[in-house]
């Protein structure tokens with residue numbers, strides 16, 4: 217998977233912008249994808265967090281394996297983070313996030329007031345890799361709310377804070393972290409989440425890897441979605457292609473199975489969750 221490289225220029229710029237914003241906030245809300253909460257968590261945030269409290273939010277919990285999500289939340293809590301899982305499609309879950317931030321910062325805000333400072337709203341920055349749900353979260357909260365702090369020194373107009381509750385402000389644009397592709401496994405998991413443009417992906421390799429993984433960990437999903445079960449025998453991959461093409465009635469091209477279409481259909485099912493709930497990694501991947 218050597219193709220999955222990122223460009224250092226993007227990384228450096230993202231890092232600079234993020235470090236600048238971090239100075240202005242009380243808490244960092246770090247969104248990771250519940251289906252791969254380790255691979256989608258960028259270690260760069262550790263370097264720029266500047267000791268600010270962090271809430272790790274595992275998004276898309278409705279698409280992930282419940283059992284594993286529970287273990288991941290416990291894992292991050294055991295490392296000393298605040299952590300929770302959410303389904304951002306359900307607006308009522310947003311309050312859980314905000315309430316958790318309030319709890320974390322209660323002492324800090326109280327101390328400020330005891331020192332004679334005026335009560336003020338909590339300021340939060342939402343960060344995460346592409347497609348993890350940052351705009352869904354911010355846009356839902358920010359709709360019809362007022363930008364309040366465009367003229368604070370250091371906070372440019374393009375980076376306004378939006379008051380989303382009486383005591384809560386968010387940057388109106390999220391911090392984008394580029395995925396780290398150091399390990400092939402991480403690159404692959406991020407690709408399975410749909411966080412990388414499909415046009416630059418080696419989709420046929422990914423198809424094979426995904427099939428192998430699902431065959432071991434979630435055979436029932438393959439069975440339910442494609443009536444597919446297989447053993448890893450010599451030409452298993454060809455028979456998998458043929459089978460899905462047949463089950464999904466994919467038209468042949470000049471008498472040949474349309475492999476690209478099979479891959480496309482499969483990844484659409486993966487990306488939008490129609491294949492069913494699944495996770496691409498469990499906590500044992502960091503315990504080794």
Ligand code: G4P
Pocket residue numbers: 275276277278279302303304305344345346347348349350351352353489
């Ligand atoms: P980003 O800003 O971090 O890049 O991510 P964005 O909010 O654009 O979310 C990417 C996609 O993930 C969106 O789907 C969004 O609806 C979906 N999404 C975000 N959080 C959740 C969640 O907790 N559960 C589920 N099931 N989906 C979630 P889309 O198809 O691109 O847009 P839309 O048609 O849903 O608006």
